[in-house]
Structures are given as structure tokens and as C-alpha cells.
Amino acid sequence: xxxxxxxxxxxxxxxxxxxxxxxxxxxxxxxxxxxxxxxxxxxxxxxxxxxxxxxxxxxxxxxxxxxxxxxxxxxxxxxxxxxxxxxxxxxxxxxxxxxxxxxxxxxxxxxxxxxxxxxxxxxxxxxxxxxxxxxxxxxxxxxxxxxxxxxxxxxxxxxxxxxxxxxxxxxxxxxxxxxxxxxxxxxxxxxxxxxxxxxxxxxxxxxxxxxxxxxxxxxxxxxxxxxxxxxxxxxxxxxxxxxxxxxxxxxxxxxxxxxxxxxxxxxxxxxxxxxxxxxxxxxxxxxxxxxxxxxxxxxxxxxxxxxxxxxxxxxxxxxxxxxxxxxxxxxxxxxxxxx
Numbered sequence: 460x461x462x463x464x465x466x467x468x469x470x471x472x473x474x475x476x477x478x479x480x481x482x483x484x485x486x487x488x489x490x491x492x493x494x495x496x497x498x499x500x501x502x503x504x505x506x507x508x509x510x511x512x513x514x515x516x517x518x519x520x521x522x523x524x525x526x527x528x529x530x531x532x533x534x535x536x537x538x539x540x541x542x543x544x545x546x547x548x549x550x551x552x553x554x555x556x557x558x559x560x561x562x563x564x565x566x567x568x569x570x571x572x573x574x575x576x577x578x579x580x581x582x583x584x585x586x587x588x589x590x591x592x593x594x595x596x597x598x599x600x601x602x603x604x605x606x607x608x609x610x611x612x613x614x615x616x617x618x619x620x621x622x623x624x625x626x627x628x629x630x631x632x633x634x635x636x637x638x639x640x641x642x643x644x645x646x647x648x649x650x651x652x653x654x655x656x657x658x659x660x661x662x663x664x665x666x667x668x669x670x671x672x673x674x675x676x677x678x679x680x681x682x683x684x685x686x687x688x689x690x691x692x693x694x695x696x697x698x699x700x701x702x703x704x705x706x707x708x709x710x711x712x713x714x715x716x717x718x719x720x721x722x723x724x725x726x727x728x729x730x731x732x733x734x735x736x737x738x739x740x741x742x743x744x745x746x747x748x749x750x751x752x753x754x755x756x757x758x759x760x761x762x763x764x765x766x767x768x769x770x771x772x773x774x775x776x777x778x779x780x781x782x783x784x785x786x787x788x789x790x791x792x793x794x795x796x797x798x
Contacts, residue, residue: 498740500535500562507565509550511543513659514628515596515678519729520566523593523749526757532748537564543656546629547574555582559736564590564745568727569633572788577631577797584785588733588742589777591749593758594767596727598637598676599695600715603665606673611697611718614674618647624671626664630654631797633727634661637676637699639795640722666692678727679709679766699723704766726768728784730777746773 506524510516520539527537542550547570557563565587572584600611608614617623618641627634630652638650653670655661658681664672666685675682676699685692687708697715698704701723704712716723731749733742752758753771762769772780792798 498561498738499744500533502562503535504533504537504562504564505540506537507550507554507563508539508541509543509547509565509567509570510541510628511657511659512541513681514657515681515727516566516568516729517541517657517659518680519593522761523566523752523758526752526755527748529757530751530755532751535562545574545578546570546632548578548580551575551580551582554732554734555587557734559738560734561737561741561744563734565732567730567732568596569784569788570629571728571730571732572785573632573636573792573797574629576785576789576792579798582735584732584781585778586735588735588737589781590731590733590742590745590773591753592728592730592770592772592777592780593749593753594729594762595770596678596680596729596765596767598634598699598725598727599679599682599709599712600697600699600720601662601665601675601677601682601693601695602673603668604691604694606694608696610713611715611720614696615641615645615647615719618642618645618650620648622648622651623673624651624653625674625676626653626655626661626669626672627675628655628658628661631792631795633725634676636791636795637722637725640725641720644722645720662693679704679707683708683765698766699725706763707766708764709766728780729767749773 506520508517508520524537524539527533542553550565554563554565575584600614602608625638627638635652638652642650653672655664658677661675662677662682662685665675682693686694695712697713697718699715699722703714704710714723733745
């Protein structure tokens with residue numbers, strides 16, 4: 460079916476960038492340090508991950524947890540726990556059901572909005588306690604290393620002739636939204652979209668041509684291991700970003716826009732949320748912890764290595780971000796008739 464462009468994406472991302480005051484109004488850094496220190500976990504904490512091991516959320520959560528542990532940012536152990544299933548619904552509901560309990564935090568991505576909206580779950584993203592956004596994660600267009608396509612133009616030309624089989628994380632999620640935008644923008648044949656359980660399984664599907672899969676829009680971290688493998692298994696054709704990466708192994712990768720696909724305005728949020736009903740002091744404790752993670756040399760290197768856009772938000776700035784991203788994904792779901 461022919462789809463009209465989702466112009467709201469560009470407008471929303473411009474608005475988001477305009478309010479990206481990284482120092483913002485974080486509850487802990489700008490509030491009372493004494494109040495934050497007076498409330499802290501009393502037993503081990505679960506760091507809930509909505510995807511299977513090996514996906515982007517899993518990789519990022521474990522990187523953050525390692526920093527928290529090595530630098531003793533929490534008085535209690537913080538343990539990653541994978542609760543995959545239902546395109547994130549299992550994890551979201553699990554955390555939602557621990558209302559007022561600061562011993563649960565969760566890493567979230569755009570499925571935090573799309574899943575809640577498309578599955579009509581009995582809560583909204585804004586019902587959770589916001590902690591912080593840690594980065595914006597770009598999309599790359601990936602193919603198997605033996606693919607005949609060397610540029611995005613090659614991929615588009617093939618997609619205009621035939622319905623290509625592509626893979627992404629979940630159905631009616633951010634990966635599918637991006638492929639549908641490519642389909643509409645470049646007037647290709649409809650893609651045959653094959654949903655997977657995580658970014659890792661998406662990458663594996665591309666690397667192994669599983670089910671005839673020829674491409675994905677994995678994030679940089681999800682394709683890194685297969686890109687650096689010997690022999691190489693995957694390679695990116697282009698980045699859906701305004702500029703080419705300037706650091707790390709992807710330095711100089713062409714933007715998709717320079718290769719004819721005029722899409723450079725959609726990112727995955729890598730954010731931390733907590734159950735509904737945390738007190739301001741409990742919230743402030745976690746904002747303080749994750750701001751320390753963000754400021755660490757280890758996280759800065761991780762962002763550089765994985766082509767992440769540094770983007771710390773907390774307090775009112777982060778609440779506004781959540782509201783805007785919730786509306787953005789409501790518009791996406793409506794445009795593609797996912798609701």
C-alpha cells in the first residue's frame with residue numbers, strides 16, 4: 460500500500476533538539492545532595508532489559524552496569540535482568556507492577572512508546588518515573604558483506620525492482636517504521652519485513668541470509684561484532700544521520716542522505732526509566748547515579764566507539780522529551796495504521 464511521508468518525524472526531532480539543554484533541571488544535580496544521599500537502595504537492584512541478550516539495550520545496560528559497579532556508584536549491587544517478550548511488553552509491565560520501588564530501573568528505547576501504543580497496554584510511558592536519557596542511537600543501513608550492493612543507491616535500485624526481505628526488531632517497532640519510510644520516500648516495492656527478537660538476532664539474520672534476509676537497519680553497536688569479525692560478516696552502506704561519524708571504527712561512513720535517501724532525523728533513545736510512584740528523593744538518587752555514569756570516561760569512550768550521539772537529559776527537560784516522543788510515535792502508529 461502506498462504510504463505518505465511521515466513529515467512529523469523531522470519536525471519532532473527538530474523540536475527535541477531545540478530543548479536539549481543537557482544540564483537541564485535534573486532532580487539530583489540541581490537539587491539537594493543531602494536529600495539524594497538520604498534515600499538509597501537497601502538491597503540489590505534489578506536493571507531490567509526489555510530485549511534478549513546481545514541487542515542494543517542489552518549491550519548498553521551492561522556497559523552502564525559495569526561502570527556503576529566498578530566505580531561504586533550504588534551502595535547495592537545493580538544486576539542486569541533480561542525480560543524479553545511481547546516487543547518489550549513483558550519488561551514494561553514487570554517494572555510497572557513494582558510501583559514506588561526504587562530497586563528496579565529499566566533501560567528503554569523507542570519500543571517503550573510503540574509497544575504501549577500498538578498493544579493498547581493499560582498504562583502510558585508518562586506513567587513511569589523518568590530518570591535520564593543517556594544517548595541518541597543512530598540507524599545504519601546494513602547488508603551482508605558478500606552483498607553486491609556497495610552504496611545506498613544500489614540498495615534502492617534493487618528495492619525498486621523487487622520486494623526485498625529485510626529484518627528488524629519486533630513488529631510495528633522503530634526498525635519497521637524506518638523501512639516503511641524508505642519504502643515511501645524512495646518509491647520502492649513494499650519490503651517483506653521479518654521481525655526478530657533483538658538487534659543481535661536481526662544482525663545474525665543479515666549475516667546468515669536467514670529466510671532470505673538481505674538488509675537491516677541495525678544500530679552501530681548491534682552490527683559492530685560482525686563488522687569487525689574475521690572474515691567480516693556485515694557492513695554498513697550508510698548512516699541515517701545529518702553527518703558522517705567522526706570518531707570510532709565508522710569514521711567517514713557516508714550518510715544515507717548523500718546517497719539519495721533523504722532521511723536523517725530518527726534516532727533510538729537510550730534512556731533510563733523507573734517504576735511509577737518513586738518519591739522525588741528516590742528519583743534524585745538514580746538521576747545522580749546515571750549522571751555520574753554519563754560523565755565517566757568509560758561512557759564517553761563507549762559512546763564514541765559505538766557512534767552514539769551524547770545526549771543527557773533529566774528533570775523537566777527529560778519529561779518534555781518523553782511527551783514529545785510519545786506523541787511522535789502515536790503519529791507514526793496512526794500514519795502506518797498500526798492502531
